[in-house]
Amino acid sequence: MPSFRLPDFYLSYPARLNPNLQRAREHTKRWARRMEMIDVPQRGKEIWTEGDLDKHDYALLCAYTHPDCDGDELDLITDWYVWVFYFDDHFVELYKRSPDLVSAREHLDRLRAFMPVEGPITEEPTNPVEAGLADLWQRTVPAMSVDWRRRFADNTKHLLDESLWELANITENRLSNPIEYIEMRRKVGGAPWSANLVEHAAGAEVPAEIAETRPLQVLRDTFSDAVHLRNDLFSYDREVLDEGELSNGVLVFEEFLECSTQEAADAVNDLLTSRLHQFEHTAVTEVPRLLDEHGIDPAGRMAVLGYAKGLQDWQSGGHEWHMQSGRYPDGGGSTALLGGPTGLGTAGAYIGKSLLTTAPQRARSFGHVPFQRVGPVRLREIELPYQLQLSSHLDAVREDVVHWSRRMGMFDDVPQIWDEDALRMNDLPLCAAGLDPDATREELELASEWLVWGTYGDDLYPQLYGHTRDLPGAKAQNARLEELMPLRDETPSVLPVNMLERSLLDLWRRTSAPMTDAQRGSFRDAICTMIDSWTWELDNQHQNRVPDPVDYFNMRPRTFGSDLTMSLSRFSHGNAVPAEVYGNRTIRNMESSASDVATMINDLFSFRKEIEFEGEVHNAVLVVQNFLDCDLERAFDISYRLLDARLEQFQHTVEVGLPNLFEEFDLDSEARRVLQQYAAELQDWLAGILNWHQQCRRYFDEALRYNTPLSPGTPGLPGPPTVESFYRSSLPWNPVVG
Numbered sequence: 001m002p003s004f005r006l007p008d009f010y011l012s013y014p015a016r017l018n019p020n021l022q023r024a025r026e027h028t029k030r031w032a033r034r035m036e037m038i039d040v041p042q043r044g045k046e047i048w049t050e051g052d053l054d055k056h057d058y059a060l061l062c063a064y065t066h067p068d069c070d071g072d073e074l075d076l077i078t079d080w081y082v083w084v085f086y087f088d089d090h091f092v093e094l095y096k097r098s099p100d101l102v103s104a105r106e107h108l109d110r111l112r113a114f115m116p117v118e119g120p121i122t123e124e125p126t127n128p129v130e131a132g133l134a135d136l137w138q139r140t141v142p143a144m145s146v147d148w149r150r151r152f153a154d155n156t157k158h159l160l161d162e163s164l165w166e167l168a169n170i171t172e173n174r175l176s177n178p179i180e181y182i183e184m185r186r187k188v189g190g191a192p193w194s195a196n197l198v199e200h201a202a203g204a205e206v207p208a209e210i211a212e213t214r215p216l217q218v219l220r221d222t223f224s225d226a227v228h229l230r231n232d233l234f235s236y237d238r239e240v241l242d243e244g245e246l247s248n249g250v251l252v253f254e255e256f257l258e259c260s261t262q263e264a265a266d267a268v269n270d271l272l273t274s275r276l277h278q279f280e281h282t283a284v285t286e287v288p289r290l291l292d293e294h295g296i297d298p299a300g301r302m303a304v305l306g307y308a309k310g311l312q313d314w315q316s317g318g319h320e321w322h323m324q325s326g327r328y329p330d331g332g333g334s335t336a337l338l339g340g341p342t343g344l345g346t347a348g349a350y351i352g353k354s355l356l357t358t359a360p361q362r363a364r365s366f367g368h369v370p371f372q373r374v375g376p377v378r379l380r381e382i383e384l385p386y387q388l389q390l391s392s393h394l395d396a397v398r399e400d401v402v403h404w405s406r407r408m409g410m411f412d413d414v415p416q417i418w419d420e421d422a423l424r425m426n427d428l429p430l431c432a433a434g435l436d437p438d439a440t441r442e443e444l445e446l447a448s449e450w451l452v453w454g455t456y457g458d459d460l461y462p463q464l465y466g467h468t469r470d471l472p473g474a475k476a477q478n479a480r481l482e483e484l485m486p487l488r489d490e491t492p493s494v495l496p497v498n499m500l501e502r503s504l505l506d507l508w509r510r511t512s513a514p515m516t517d518a519q520r521g522s523f524r525d526a527i528c529t530m531i532d533s534w535t536w537e538l539d540n541q542h543q544n545r546v547p548d549p550v551d552y553f554n555m556r557p558r559t560f561g562s563d564l565t566m567s568l569s570r571f572s573h574g575n576a577v578p579a580e581v582y583g584n585r586t587i588r589n590m591e592s593s594a595s596d597v598a599t600m601i602n603d604l605f606s607f608r609k610e611i612e613f614e615g616e617v618h619n620a621v622l623v624v625q626n627f628l629d630c631d632l633e634r635a636f637d638i639s640y641r642l643l644d645a646r647l648e649q650f651q652h653t654v655e656v657g658l659p660n661l662f663e664e665f666d667l668d669s670e671a672r673r674v675l676q677q678y679a680a681e682l683q684d685w686l687a688g689i690l691n692w693h694q695q696c697r698r699y700f701d702e703a704l705r706y707n708t709p710l711s712p713g714t715p716g717l718p719g720p721p722t723v724e725s726f727y728r729s730s731l732p733w734n735p736v737v738g
Helices: 021-034 050-056 058-065 071-096 101-114 128-143 146-161 163-172 178-188 191-202 214-242 249-257 261-293 298-324 329-333 347-366 394-407 420-426 428-435 441-466 471-483 499-512 517-543 549-560 562-571 585-605 607-613 620-628 632-665 669-695 723-728
Strands: none
Touching (some): 021 058, 101 146, 178 249, 191 214, 191 298, 214 549, 249 261, 249 632, 549 585, 562 585, 607 620
16 A cells, blocks of 8 residues: 555646657667666666666656757766666665675775766776766766866765765664755755756856855755655655665654654655745845846856756656656555646646645745744753863953953944943853863964854844845945955955954954965855855845745854854864865764754744844744744754754764774874864864853843844943843843743
C-alpha cells in the first residue's frame, strides 16, 4: 500500500514539451549503450537494463525541463541526466547497499580527474561512470567561460562528494535534522548542477560579476530545494522502504516533528511551496535592483532573465515528469489527491487551483501584525555540556570599552542609539570574556569592541533606516563602510563622519595590520557579509514580510556576525591546517551547527524584545510559527528541538567527524591539534554566548519598555534606566525573559 497520498502541489507555470523528444530518446539510448550503462553488470551487479532506461524516460524529463533548446542541445542535456541518474543507482548498488566507505571515496576521488577546468583529460576511464563523465565534459565545456566551468566543476564535485555524507549516515544509522538536511541535500541532490546546465541549454550564462550575489544564490537555492523536496515526495517508498535510504525529507520531518507519514508529507509540501514563493519574490523584488546596482548591460540582463525563466521551466517540467516517469510508479508509491484531467501536458489545468490553495500561506508571510503583545515568556533551561570560563581581565576591559566608545563619539552622535548606561547594560565584554577566556587584556579589549560595533550597528540600522524605509540610505552607508576597509596599507577614500564609521576604521586598522593579504580579504568579506545582511532585514521590515524558514536560517549566521568571529579564530591557527580542509564538509558542519545553536539562543531570549517592543519579523520562533501556522507554545517547542538537534549535530561532528577528517586528509599531529583546539574554541564560544544572554540586562523584562522604534534621547521619551537601578533591584534573575 502507498505510504501516503500526494498533497496538492503549487503549480504556477505550465509545463511545455520540447518537440525533439523522440530524437533525444533514440540518441541517448545509443549513447548509454556505447558507455556500457545498460545490460552490462558492474562488479557482478546489474545496474540498468534497456527496459529500465526506457521506463525511466530521462529524455522526457529533459524535454519537459528544457522545452526551448534545439535537438543537439537536448541530446547533450539528456545524456547528462542519464549519466547522473546512472551514477546514483551505480553508487547505491556498489557502495550503499553494503556500505563501503573506503571504496566509495576512491571511486569519487578518481572522478575529479575527468573534470579539468582548463586543459585536457589525462586519465583513462575504467567504468561507465568515468567514461560518461569524460565524454560529456569534452562535449560541454568548450562553449562556456572559465567562470562557468569552475562553477559547474564545483557543483559536480559537490554532487559526487556529498554522496559520502549519505553513506556515512546509513553506516551509522543516523537521521539528519531538518536544517542539516536542507543544507546537504542541496548539494548531494544535484539541483545546483542542474541550474548550471540551465545556463548552457538556454544560452544564458549569468554574468560573472553577479553570479555569487545573494539574489542569484537565492534563485539557485530555492530552485534546488524545490526540486529536491518534490523528488522526496515522489521517491519516498523507493528510497526509504526499498533502498533503506535516510536522506529523504518526508522521513526527516516525520521523525523530527513526531508525526504521521502523511502529516510529514504535507509539511514537506508546505516547505516546497514556501521555497517557490521565495523564488518568485526574489526574481521580482531583488533581481531587478541587482541588475541596476551593478549596471548590467542589456545582453547580461537578457541572460539573467533567460536563466530565471529556464529555472521556472525546469520546476514545471520536473513535476510533470515525476507524474509520468516509470522511475516512480504510481506517483512514487503514493496516491495523488489531484482531481481533474490526467496525462501528458495537463499540469496547466491545476494552476488556478494551486494558486488559490496556497494563497493563505503567501498571505500569512505579509500579514504579521507588528508590536503584538506577547507578555512574559517562560524560557526552558538551556544546558550546554561545556564549562563556562571567563577572562580575568573582564572588569578592566569593561572600563576600557566605555572609554573607547566615548572616544569614538558613541554618546554624542545624533540620533543617539546608545548612551553610557545602555552600553554598560549590554555588557559586551562579558560575552567576549566567555568567547575567549584565555585572551590577553589587549585581545579581550579588541574582541569586545568588535562585539560593541556589530551590536550597535544591528540596533542602529532598524532605527535609522528601517522605520523610515530608507533602504537606499542603508546601502549608501554600507558602501562607505566598505571604503573604510582598504585591503592594502593605504588611506581610505572617505573620511568617517559618525560613530559606526569612526569605530570601524579604528578596529580595521588595529585588527588587519598583522594579517596577510589573503586573511585581510577574507576578513573584509566576513564584515561585508554581515552589513549586507542588515539590508536584507530592512527589506523584509519595509515589506512587513516574515521570511521563508530556509532563507531565514541561511541568513541568520550572517546577521549574527558568525563569519566575523569565526574567521578571526581561524586566522590565529596560522598555516598548520591546509586551506582546503577548512572548506571540507566536516568543518563547515561544525561551524554552521555551532552558529545555529548560538542564533537560536539569541532568538529565544530576544523574542519578546523583538516582537512586542521592536516590531521585528526576524526571529526563529516567529518564522516557525508563521510557517507551521501554529500557536506560540508549539513554535517555541519546535524552536527548542531545532536548537537541541543542531547542538547534537555539533557534538557528533566533533566526536565522529573530526577523527574521520584527520584520517581522510592524513593530517599531521600539529594540524590535528589545531583543529581540536578550534573545536574547543567553538565550545567556549557557545558557553560564552549562553552565559551572556542569561546575565546581561539587554533582555530583562524591566528593560524592554525602552526598546522602542524611537532613538534613546528623543524628546518626550524617558531615558533608559541606570545600571545602578538594576543592581539595586531586589529581584534576582529569573528565566521569564523577553
